[in-house]
Amino acid sequence: MGGSAFSASLPASALPRIPPAVYYAVKARLTPRLETLYSVVSTPHEAPEKADHGDLDFLVCEPLNGAMGEVPHDAVQTLLVARYVVPMPGNRTSSYAVCITPGEWGPLGHASEEKEARRQAMETDNQQELYYQVDVHVCSDKAEWERIQFFNGYGDLGMIMGLIARNKGLALGSKGLKVPHVPRTPFELSVSMDEIMQYMGLSMERWKAGFRTKQEVFEWVATSPLFDPVRFQAEGQGFKKVKPERKMYAQFVQWVREQQKHLVESGSAEGALRHTMDQEEQVQHALKYFGKKEEFDALNREDAEKARLREGFNGTKVRAWTELTGGQWKELKLIMDEVRGRVGGEPGILKILDERGEEGIKEYVLQAKEKLGVQSAALPEQKEAAEA
Template sequence: MGGHAFKSHAGITFPRMQPPTYLALKQHCVSRLRKLYLHVVVPPEAPEKATYGDLDLIVAIPLDGPESGVNVRDSVGAALGAELSFSENAHLGNFALALSTIAVDADSADSGDDGGHGDSFGLGEGVYAQVDVRQCELDELGMALLMSSYGDMGMIMSLLFRLHGLHLGTKGLKLKTPQGTLPLSTDAQAILAFLGLSPEPYTGEDHVFRTRASAFDWIATSPFFRPQRFRAKIEQCLKRYKRLANREMFQAFINYLDEGIEADFWGSGKSELNGDGEDVDKDKDKERTINKALDFFEARAAYEALVGSSGLPLGTKWMEVLRPNEQDLH
């Protein structure tokens, strides 16, 4: 179900949307937001989704200029024809649109003229869809898309980095140390290159993931993929963030790991455990990866300036006790 931002409003419902409803809503919102912003993007949806709970959009560069005073809650809400809105700040807005007002006819939606033209969904009063709009700077757009595309794939990539002592979020890739946080990169393409992953799924409709398995197989091609360690990290996260167990794609990834480990799908080349089932190389693996990251992103001098003469070697136990913020999972 969508509508989580409006759960306190009685008498309205947010049913999951069938693909035709979702497509018409997307066309309606994109066409109207293009009158306000130069860049309007809908992140690729999670593969194999049969229904949709809400619609997410990312926008950048107001057409009237950065000083135009475009406010997501006010200007965007009016452009979309939202009846209800909620916003934690001026750059992020949640909107409730009555589905009975959204035209199914694609031409009508593209023109932005829904006033009586095209067929409506014929839904009764009080049936809405939630639309979430995030406004970002142009140089933030790549990271926003990387972290919000394909359902839970951004979160899965974040966990992959955390296996190696690094932290990925909407603000980029970072290394956290006792002396402070060292930014490594905000370039989504460079981050994928470091992971050894093809950028094609994020470059156009011709290369999008059509199935969950194709997305999971893609991330498993990374030389930093460690299936057993990945599974153990997920188990830790499930204990701390119980809501993750209800995320369909995340649960599918857990099943993917379990089945692959059971079948020895990745072979000894991807195994981290010795003959006694012990992961004896975890800290050395972290140290190697962090060293590679410092060189790849040309951040070694900045790292040495940050840590000074602390004497803490890379990959030591302090990385284990630095607990990430929950927002790092998004």
């Protein structure tokens, strides 16, 4: 069956799969209505060879109400004549259940399919009405709309491109091209799909022209220099598990497996490998291409310095050097602050670590303890020994 947004209010049988002719007719009917609320209204390019549809997806942005705020969900519900709505605030996807008028599919050549859908709904769930699930995703601006429009176009193509990028140590999604940067958030390379496509060596004009078959999609995306059939992976660490309904994605993976088998059997795998970059080479290439290498390297240096500080100057080590007890946390802080102030903060500590190692820091710690007159509190066993 179709969409699942209304599982709490409607049985699955109430949302039948939609034949292509019906899908395009409903899309043509609802698009002008949404255009009275938003200046930009579109649906992502449909997957090639798609037999039917589960729902209708609209991408919208730039409200026409003259206000900077959101278009109220009830206004969209009224406009679409939707019986039910699952509203989501902000730049997210809201779902609307639009009633299928009895006999609506007949003039489009699908009377029998509608009759069968109604029979199943009645017999299975005593459900008399059928609905289309209409999803409306509100984009924050035109730039976000362009990215989501691209990434959701032609079925699983965006996910396939993301898989190719992931194989090269990059992350591609509806928010652009990035470099994974643990423990930081992913490092942004570009949010422009034109730039990203150019980097991946794929023609935007060819993408706009469309694809008649999934085979055309596979062959086109495989022309990217980033596509590496020898090292290609779709499972394992770093790869997300894909939902079973992503059949086009699974078919692409199988298609690549066949390419790999052919390379091995023909003895040409090693030669193909020489013409591609490994992950680290690709990441460095991308950073230079987008002019982000200096910024990325600076962040890495900052992270490395923080790690050295945590390792060479921390509460555990200072406590051991000064023989402070666990309850003397105030004294511990005073000593550490005194050291920082005396050597010029973290840069000074790093310099001492570079020149003299932890022994150099330890000297400053003990000097700070003496200057502040901090005394180590007697441990319980020490107190018992003294009393005895």
